[in-house]
Amino acid sequence: MTESKALRALREAIVLEHMECQNDFDFDTSLNTFPHPRYEIMASGQVLDGVDEVRAYWQRTRATFPDQRNKVIDVHHADDAVVVEFELQGTHLGSLLGEQPTNKSFKVRMVGFFIFEKDVLVCERVYGDTTTVMQQLGLLNAPDEYAGPY
Numbered sequence: 001m002t003e004s005k006a007l008r009a010l011r012e013a014i015v016l017e018h019m020e021c022q023n024d025f026d027f028d029t030s031l032n033t034f035p036h037p038r039y040e041i042m043a044s045g046q047v048l049d050g051v052d053e054v055r056a057y058w059q060r061t062r063a064t065f066p067d068q069r070n071k072v073i074d075v076h077h078a079d080d081a082v083v084v085e086f087e088l089q090g091t092h093l094g095s096l097l098g099e100q101p102t103n104k105s106f107k108v109r110m111v112g113f114f115i116f117e118k119d120v121l122v123c124e125r126v127y128g129d130t131t132t133v134m135q136q137l138g139l140l141n142a143p144d145e146y147a148g149p150y
Contacts, residue, residue: 065090106136
């Protein structure tokens with residue numbers, strides 16, 4: 001295997017472990033896939049920098065959506081990143097921002113850019129459709145045709 005193929009395989013293995021561990025609520029292992037965890041949530045503009053901020057974010061979102069999970073759809077490679085298209089889903093059973101839980105589920109396609117410096121994961125940058133999630137949860141009053149295909 002060439003160095004390039006070996007590096008791609010290593011990066012992909014790191015990313016898939018990172019994502020799968022979150023499905024298992026094994027946050028310690030997922031956090032250990034970075035030397036310094038950094039998340040950039042593009043829809044909200046949030047930047048979570050460091051173990052404490054990323055862990056707190058995961059704990060908040062799992063308190064709101066205790067069954068939250070991701071399903072990898074496709075994996076792509078770039079010079080300095082692994083790009084993952086995935087489906088995120090969960091059920092709104094807790095409050096994130098003071099709202100009443102709706103007990104409704106969401107399912108939305110998203111994209112995560114896992115940025116690397118050589119073989120070291122340095123950032124996860126997530127792009128997603130918050131409007132579709134909010135509508136599926138019954139927290140946004142919009143016609144059904146704006147809810148997307150999920």
